[in-house]
Amino acid sequence: MAAAADAVAAPAARLHALDAVRASALLLGIVLHATLSFIPGVELMPHLWPIADTQQSPVMSLVMYAIHVFRMPVFFLVAGFFAQQLLARQGVGGFCRNRAQRILGPLVVGWVLCFIAIVAVVTWAVARRHGGVLPDPLPPFMQETKPNFLHLWFLYVLLWLYGLTLLARGLWRRVDADGARLDRLLRRVLATPADALLLAAPVALALFLTPDWIVILGVPTPGYTLIPPLGPLFVYGYVFGIGWALGRQRGLLDVLARRWAWYGVLGALGGLVALFSARTHPGIVPITDLVPKAAYAVAYGIGLVASTLAFIGLGLRFFSKANAAVRYLADASYWIYIAHLPLVAALQTAVMLLPWHWAVKYIGINVVATALLVASYQLAVRRTWVGLWLNGKRVTA
Template sequence: MTATAATTSTSTSSASANRVHGLDALRGGALLLGIVLHSLLPFIVDAPWLITDSVTTSAADDGVVVIHLFRMSLFMMIAGYFARLTLHRKGLRVFAVDRLRRIGLPVIAFWPLAVLPIGILAVVGAAARGQQMPQAPPSSVHPVLAALDPGHMWFLVVLLQIYVIVLTVRAVLRRVLGAERATAAAELAGGWFSGPLGVLLTAVPYAVAVLLQGAPVDGGIHKPLSILPEAEVLVAYVGAFTVGYTLHARPDALVRLSRGRWVHLAVAVVTSAAVLYVIPTGNAAALAPVAALASAAWCYALTGLCVRYLNGERPTLRYLADASYWMYLMHLPLLLAIEIPLADLALPVIVKLLITWVVTFVVLVLSYHVLVRSTWIGGWLNGRRHPWTWPPMTTGNR
């Protein structure tokens, strides 16, 4: 073995050892679940989307509601966990530069490729089908800000806002309490959140956010209307991020969550059913507690399950975890391009979905493998370039 090969092998093994495989897979799954959510939107009943299929089903509505309840809270909770991990491993300066490069810059660089074509495709699809574009609801957002809508990349903008808030609070606490006492406080909070009542504590910010915004038709927290901070969005997701941040401070937190995985899963299923029952009433006061508990229970259940059953090196899952960022950034124009020719075909919804999922998955994985994984784009988005391998879905770390 050459010195270069030995160095590559050593660095790769070190990177693998430092990964939290269960959470890595779960973070990727949360992003890929966003693709599933957007693929369901053409089939929902009486709710305008960029492309409305000729066939609709209430099952699509229910699927969108349940996914929307927890997906972004789950992502933000995991982001909080990895944020503290990276801060302690690399320091504040490296962390800040890394997040600006890998979170902030993609919003600007990928907007012309991932967001701008969405409106164009929606107009083309409507014209091809002899339809008019659905009218957007009235908005108080300034036209300039509306034109700069980050689209499905809004969560990256919110994540940057959360970093500013959390790092500011961290700096104040470390200044007032001292580094050791601030760390002890974070560990204490991690013990509360991973304890028997942790799921209830985690639900509180989400419930407050629902009350602030009113009862949404999809049960979850709405996306921001612009790149400006919005109170309800930040309340919900700063809360989820803080939970993940403090869970990292508690060494046994993930083990404690894994022990309660089945109880949390049962609570998640029951409360999700309750959300589907309450939503038609439009009662925010009734929806807030059950939606918040459902969101928190799904986050805890899925975290516990992944930590328990996926806490090891699995090349295919690791590959998809690496690919998920690119796949999510680029998926929406591709989805629309697939959905337009399918919209008026007399096919069952499940057949249209299977076609959409297969084509989308194949195109996105191949584009990631050829254009991203072993190139400078992969080093930019994922923090490192992987050795070239073929076929895809292998890590090249053998």
């Protein structure tokens, strides 16, 4: 019975659309992180981002906010889907070996190399800001000793979610041996016109219960402690679980493909209401008033869930067929994301004192970083052991 439960959704064909969606979520990391040096007042918030450009714009704050609403939830939902598929194919032992190779290994090696590079770039940035020499004493943020998983925190959180999911899977079987109840629950939720609202309720509650929640930053980044904070761990674990449940019933993906436009409208409305609410609590300051906090949590939860479903549904609707260019970017996206942050930070540092318009700098950073990262993938990763390590198979064409 246990084996049958895991085999419910054994895949019959590759889902090219979800490959494209996952790649898009990773590649949007470049677009998002490139905004940070141009956010007004970022020089006063070095813990948010240590590089501040002399040319800044509120547009960059809006771009950062909009992408942050859905990007990581999309990634974790798709990760949950593919994790269920992997377990169905390879069993617990194969699943753990695969995740150790594809997630744990890149986390350890990637973090060490990126940390060294980021320290060098930030040191350069601080020196540039102070006329070419480091100040004495160093800024407080350069003396921090607490954990910092950088942009690779999502891999660390994934390891937690894999372990927690395997534990929950074992416990759930005691009350639902073949998973039929879970499957039926998801079918019923997606059968209602208010499915996104129902699915958003746990996210809203988690955000409302998160202490010291800074409204404008959305879901807190759980990358600064060895034990992830409960609030963001629940939110990302919850959307991971939705993806896992969808993996058991691939036919339900058709619902997302059909409703992507409706989800998009609802997600945009939720995000806009949340943004408007956040304007009543400007700056990087935790919200303490319970009523506005509840209103913001509800709006942001709806925006997060609906825009996540919309993004995935959009991919399912328009990118379901195999496409060589999309497949190439899907293969390259993991490497590009791991390697991108030091390069983006270096480019920001190189242009931060130039009197160019912020839009010229921002577009240039995105174009140059993407071109260099794609070139590095083609020349140093695609047909090497690194590509085999990251993507699980050697590319021959």
